[in-house]
Amino acid sequence: MAKGDSRRGKTPLLEWFAAVTGLLLILSVVAVIGREAIREPAADTPAIAIQVGAIGQVADGFVVAFEALNQANGTAVAVEIEGTLMSGSSLVERSVATIDYVPGHGRTSGGLFFSKDPRKNRLIVRATGFQDP
Amino acid sequence: MVALTSADRDYALGLGRAFGGAILFGLPLLMTMEMWSLGVTTHAWRLLLFLVLNFWVLVVLSRFGGFEPTSSLNDDLLDALAAYAVAIAAAACVLALFGLIRFDTPLNEWVGMIAVQSVPASFGAMLARKQLSTGDSRNDEDQAARAEGYGGQLFLMLAGSLFLAFNVAPTEEVSLVGFKMTPWHSLALVAASLLLLHILVFAIGLSGQKQRPHGYGIGRLFLVYSVPGYGIALLVSLYVLWTFGSTDGQNLEALVGSTVVLGFPAAIGAAIARLVI
Numbered sequence: 001m002a003k004g005d006s007r008r009g010k011t012p013l014l015e016w017f018a019a020v021t022g023l024l025l026i027l028s029v030v031a032v033i034g035r036e037a038i039r040e041p042a043a044d045t046p047a048i049a050i051q052v053g054a055i056g057q058v059a060d061g062f063v064v065a066f067e068a069l070n071q072a073n074g075t076a077v078a079v080e081i082e083g084t085l086m087s088g089s090s091l092v093e094r095s096v097a098t099i100d101y102v103p104g105h106g107r108t109s110g111g112l113f114f115s116k117d118p119r120k121n122r123l124i125v126r127a128t129g130f131q132d133p
Numbered sequence: 134m135v136a137l138t139s140a141d142r143d144y145a146l147g148l149g150r151a152f153g154g155a156i157l158f159g160l161p162l163l164m165t166m167e168m169w170s171l172g173v174t175t176h177a178w179r180l181l182l183f184l185v186l187n188f189w190v191l192v193v194l195s196r197f198g199g200f201e202p203t204s205s206l207n208d209d210l211l212d213a214l215a216a217y218a219v220a221i222a223a224a225a226c227v228l229a230l231f232g233l234i235r236f237d238t239p240l241n242e243w244v245g246m247i248a249v250q251s252v253p254a255s256f257g258a259m260l261a262r263k264q265l266s267t268g269d270s271r272n273d274e275d276q277a278a279r280a281e282g283y284g285g286q287l288f289l290m291l292a293g294s295l296f297l298a299f300n301v302a303p304t305e306e307v308s309l310v311g312f313k314m315t316p317w318h319s320l321a322l323v324a325a326s327l328l329l330l331h332i333l334v335f336a337i338g339l340s341g342q343k344q345r346p347h348g349y350g351i352g353r354l355f356l357v358y359s360v361p362g363y364g365i366a367l368l369v370s371l372y373v374l375w376t377f378g379s380t381d382g383q384n385l386e387a388l389v390g391s392t393v394v395l396g397f398p399a400a401i402g403a404a405i406a407r408l409v410i
Contacts, residue, residue, distance in 0.1 A: 075387075
């Protein structure tokens with residue numbers, strides 16, 4: 001095999017470069033996961049906090065943007081978000097959204113529709129439940 | 134040989150094969166629900182960047198295993214364009230047959246749908262010659278010899294991992310599997326991916342070579358092929374996840390977790406690239 005001869009001898013620079021880059025990538029992946037493995041032994045219960053964003057007007061009502069922040073490292077799937085408009089102690093309107101999942105220490109955003117103006121009532125948005133992945 | 138007079142006929146035959154290849158490689162994703170909306174939900178600039186990069190992968194791929202033997206960059210460009218054209222036509226036909234594209238479908242929806250589907254289909258169109266043709270082993274050896282250089286080998290690994298990662302990435306399961314796994318599972322998956330990649334590279338051998346290069350022991354083969362191969366698989370996985378927006382809102386650990394999950398099929402794609410291409 002004549003072509004094989006050219007490969008003998010010194011290792012080409014590209015091979016060094018590729019091997020070192022690959023090794024660095026793998027080591028950093030192992031480092032990140034390994035640190036997590038040692039530090040956080042088990043996933044805790046997800047803790048979902050809701051941050052209400054901009055309130056906008058749509059065709060026949062209003063939309064309230066929200067962001068669900070997971071403050072624990074356990075992931076929540078099928079998260080139910082409930083928004084209520086209260087006037088004094090009486091319920092004006094209720095709206096519900098379902099979010100596919102909020103990863104541990106991650107965030108997912110969505111929106112709730114209302115027919116009454118949320119700015120003129122007391123708005124409460126909270127997560128009412130989730131499913132374990 | 135009556136090559137001159139039958140050149141056009143041969144090319145038409147090649148296009149026909151490419152169409153078949155596009156459907157063969159594209160069908161699993163044409164029938165994946167998530168893919169139908171990705172054209173609209175994917176960040177427009179990321180999708181555009183992905184389509185451009187895919188085009189360049191096709192250009193290089195054309196040299197190594199395209200649907201007709203090529204010898205110049207111009208030829209490769211033309212073939213990559215032809216592969217894209219065939220892929221878009223094939224994807225449009227199948228999506229229309231499935232009733233997913235109708236006359237009243239909004240422009241951005243059907244264009245986006247076809248754009249994402251054209252990626253796997255274009256791979257199929259490009260590789261159809263190798264997969265669906267019966268012979269012409271002289272040209273096969275020719276192309277294999279071109280892919281023999283180290284850079285060529287790394288490129289084949291990249292193309293293979295891109296194809297397999299892309300086939301899995303659109304599904305919800307990638308993040309879901311990531312959530313199910315503990316960090317220890319992830320570490321085991323890293324080891325398993327690397328080991329499997331190495332076994333496949335070692336068992337299948339390298340493109341155009343019946344045995345490993347002279348003076349390459351199993352350790353050096355591991356460092357020079359398997360380690361960069363897995364590195365490529367991880368980078369490709371991360372890039373594909375980013376393109377589909379799966380990296381948004383994730384913290385570092387979750388990001389690395391889903392990269393490792395997608396890195397598993399990507400690593401296998403990198404290892405078997407030489408069988409397919």
